[in-house]
Amino acid sequence: MELAAKDFKSNASKALVDAQLQKALGNVEKGFIGKRQKSADALPEFDALRDNARDIKNHVLAHLDLYLEEYERKVTASGGIVHWAETAEDARRIVLDICKTANARTVTKGKSMITEEIALNDHLSANGIEPVETDLGEYIIQLRGEHPSHIIAPAVHLNKEQVEGDFRRVHTHLAEDRDLSEPVSLLSEAREVLRQRYFAADVGITGANFLIAETGTSVIVTNEGNGDLTQTLGKVHVVVASIEKIVPTLEDTSQILRVLARSATGQDMSVYTTFSTGPKRPEDPDGPDEYHVVLLDNGRSAMLGTEYQDMLRCIRCGACMNHCPVYHAVGGHAYGSVYPGPMGAVLTPSLNGIDETGQLPNASTFCGRCEAVCPMRIPLPKMMRHWREREFERNLTPLAARYGLKLWAFFAKRPKLYRFAVSFAMPLLALFGGTSRRIRLLPLAGGWTRHRDFPAPEGRTFQQAWAQREAQKQEAGQ
Amino acid sequence: MSPRDTVLGKIRASMRVPAADSERRNAVSARLADTPRGIIPNRADLPKAGQVELFCAMAAQSGATVSRLGDYAEVPAEVSSYLRARNLPAAIRIGADKRLKKARWDSEKHLEIRQGASDGGDLAGVSHAMAGIAETGTLALVSGQDNPTTINFLPEHHIVLLRSADIKGDMETVWSMLRKSQGQGEMPRALNLITGPSRSGDIEQTILLGAHGPRALHIIVVD
Numbered sequence: 171m172e173l174a175a176k177d178f179k180s181n182a183s184k185a186l187v188d189a190q191l192q193k194a195l196g197n198v199e200k201g202f203i204g205k206r207q208k209s210a211d212a213l214p215e216f217d218a219l220r221d222n223a224r225d226i227k228n229h230v231l232a233h234l235d236l237y238l239e240e241y242e243r244k245v246t247a248s249g250g251i252v253h254w255a256e257t258a259e260d261a262r263r264i265v266l267d268i269c270k271t272a273n274a275r276t277v278t279k280g281k282s283m284i285t286e287e288i289a290l291n292d293h294l295s296a297n298g299i300e301p302v303e304t305d306l307g308e309y310i311i312q313l314r315g316e317h318p319s320h321i322i323a324p325a326v327h328l329n330k331e332q333v334e335g336d337f338r339r340v341h342t343h344l345a346e347d348r349d350l351s352e353p354v355s356l357l358s359e360a361r362e363v364l365r366q367r368y369f370a371a372d373v374g375i376t377g378a379n380f381l382i383a384e385t386g387t388s389v390i391v392t393n394e395g396n397g398d399l400t401q402t403l404g405k406v407h408v409v410v411a412s413i414e415k416i417v418p419t420l421e422d423t424s425q426i427l428r429v430l431a432r433s434a435t436g437q438d439m440s441v442y443t444t445f446s447t448g449p450k451r452p453e454d455p456d457g458p459d460e461y462h463v464v465l466l467d468n469g470r471s472a473m474l475g476t477e478y479q480d481m482l483r484c485i486r487c488g489a490c491m492n493h494c495p496v497y498h499a500v501g502g503h504a505y506g507s508v509y510p511g512p513m514g515a516v517l518t519p520s521l522n523g524i525d526e527t528g529q530l531p532n533a534s535t536f537c538g539r540c541e542a543v544c545p546m547r548i549p550l551p552k553m554m555r556h557w558r559e560r561e562f563e564r565n566l567t568p569l570a571a572r573y574g575l576k577l578w579a580f581f582a583k584r585p586k587l588y589r590f591a592v593s594f595a596m597p598l599l600a601l602f603g604g605t606s607r608r609i610r611l612l613p614l615a616g617g618w619t620r621h622r623d624f625p626a627p628e629g630r631t632f633q634q635a636w637a638q639r640e641a642q643k644q645e646a647g648q
Numbered sequence: 649m650s651p652r653d654t655v656l657g658k659i660r661a662s663m664r665v666p667a668a669d670s671e672r673r674n675a676v677s678a679r680l681a682d683t684p685r686g687i688i689p690n691r692a693d694l695p696k697a698g699q700v701e702l703f704c705a706m707a708a709q710s711g712a713t714v715s716r717l718g719d720y721a722e723v724p725a726e727v728s729s730y731l732r733a734r735n736l737p738a739a740i741r742i743g744a745d746k747r748l749k750k751a752r753w754d755s756e757k758h759l760e761i762r763q764g765a766s767d768g769g770d771l772a773g774v775s776h777a778m779a780g781i782a783e784t785g786t787l788a789l790v791s792g793q794d795n796p797t798t799i800n801f802l803p804e805h806h807i808v809l810l811r812s813a814d815i816k817g818d819m820e821t822v823w824s825m826l827r828k829s830q831g832q833g834e835m836p837r838a839l840n841l842i843t844g845p846s847r848s849g850d851i852e853q854t855i856l857l858g859a860h861g862p863r864a865l866h867i868i869v870v871d
């Protein structure tokens with residue numbers, strides 16, 4: 171997709187007044203937060219597992235070059251082929267070449283954010299190969315010509331009436347008077363339509379949740395089973411995965427699996443966790459004839475050794491966006507980037523540079539919920555703050571904000587002057603609030619008061635209130 | 649320079665590490681050889697009978713149905729009655745697993761047995777699992793002629809046999825079993841861990857069963 175992160179503010183304004191979107195976004199809280207909490211509470215070892223998952227990935231990142239070599243050796247030994255791609259363009263070219271060699275006309279796809287990142291579908295279509303998304307959510311948004319608005323629930327921005335409209339528009343071979351009022355009938359229809367596509371496809375493309383160095387295995391974690399049909403029924407299976415998906419062993423995979431599904435959907439395990447190692451073997455009755463892995467860097471190696479390295483621990487569970495008040499308010503499309511929410515606000519500037527993406531790390535209240543729920547304990551707010559600092563250093567912050575910060579810094583560095591100034595400002599603002607204690611219009615704060623009232627201060631400054639409290643405590647103590 | 653060397657070179661440059669670094673290499677070899685187990689939840693740390701109970705309870709929680717039989721000889725009647733109760737045709741797809749053969753299918757005269765990989769036309773498939781994981785009610789199935797992978801995903805109803813002796817507490821014990829049967833560092837082409845029937849929450853985050861894989865998963869635990 172075209173990067174449109176610099177339109178975040180205008181997109182967010184539109185999203186806030188989009189009634190359909192606001193209705194659909196209610197499902198994020200309903201669908202994820204309580205379920206995650208319940209499953210985490212049911213496992214006393216959950217937090218210890220999070221610590222261990224973090225440590226495993228830290229160990230991998232410190233030895234990434236060596237584990238990649240070992241992984242490649244094992245894939246090759248099992249009859250698979252590893253392709254290295256430095257950039258998104260390289261990865262697109264490699265996948266297209268594999269499809270052309272297989273004389274592919276259609277390819278089926280399992281749900282994969284990495285193929286969104288490299289804009290694979292557009293590239294295949296432009297070269298006469300039809301990509302068919304098979305995950306229900308991905309299928310729906312492909313019909314609409316949209317991009318995922320959530321990394322594990324791509325169509326979370328839609329309501330069932332919209333899906334019904336799309337199915338009626340596209341599935342014209344089916345009876346017009348069929349009943350599609352219930353979600354289950356929509357699901358059945360997608361199942362029937364896509365069944366035929368799996369068998370017709372020449373190549374199946376999936377992502378990977380893990381690449382296991384010990385065995386040369388790729389792992390996908392799904393609930394629908396579409397990824398498995400994609401990789402089992404195609405003559406060629408192509409795995410597209412980024413370099414940081416490596417884990418050392420089967421045991422390490424289990425440790426992270428225990429926190430993945432719980433953090434994502436609140437399940438103890440997703441329905442299908444599939445370990446694939448190489449192509450069909452001589453005695454096998456099914457499976458792909460060829461097994462390819464495209465290992466993508468696309469900017470990740472440059473994150474190693476920097477303050478953004480921790481981001482490479484991310485396992486794409488979506489918990490950070492599920493718990494983000496900004497994401498709840500505006501949805502995923504407003505971010506204008508492949509990866510939305512807090513993880514996107516850190517990863518997108520890393521992959522695309524801060525020049526065009528500066529609004530994303532600013533789209534946070536720093537409430538800290540993302541870090542509190544992250545199974546890999548990624549310090550997301552801290553990294554967003556680092557990006558804000560980079561942005562400031564590079565003079566990308568808007569002029570008004572820069573001067574505002576300078577003005578504030580001037581006072582903040584002079585405590586006496588600061589106290590003197592606020593001791594005047596607070597009563598003045600309190601006066602502004604009148605009897606309602608609300609300020610409806612405040613010079614220089616239009617961005618706030620255009621949408622909501624500003625609560626008026628009570629008259630005293632925090633420091634005055636604190637000093638009084640301490641004095642009272644001392645008095646009571648004596 | 650090959651793309652491989654470019655990517656590995658960029659990683660090493662960012663990390664400021666040389667390619668030949670015996671300390672780092674030793675750390676990697678040690679982890680791959682020792683395969684440390686990490687944290688195993690206490691939940692399934694139970695005597696054998698308790699693990700079987702837990703497996704059945706967790707599988708049911710994931711939306712599967714479970715029945716327990718004393719002997720393989722009872723399996724054909726159980727499969728027939730499962731199909732009858734759901735108004736399904738008396739036909740199943742099965743692989744070449746010797747334990748499935750032990751079931752003496754000829755006792756069910758009307759049951760049609762289709763051998764080999766599924767072509768998508770089967771309403772019910774029967775597989776034999778290599779293991780069950782009590783912690784989460786998960787089945788472990790291995791690809792090959794014995795249990796073709798397509799049977800796990802194409803039929804609407806998936807019936808899976810599992811020996812109660814193969815029910816283990818955790819995934820890690822299954823990894824030990826696999827290393828014993830396949831060799832250290834070796835895997836079957838596909839290992840499917842299956843926890844309940846196929847589902848999707850993609851429409852308004854409402855969970856619906858039967859997305860692309862089986863709508864129903866029936867587990868038969870044989871003692």
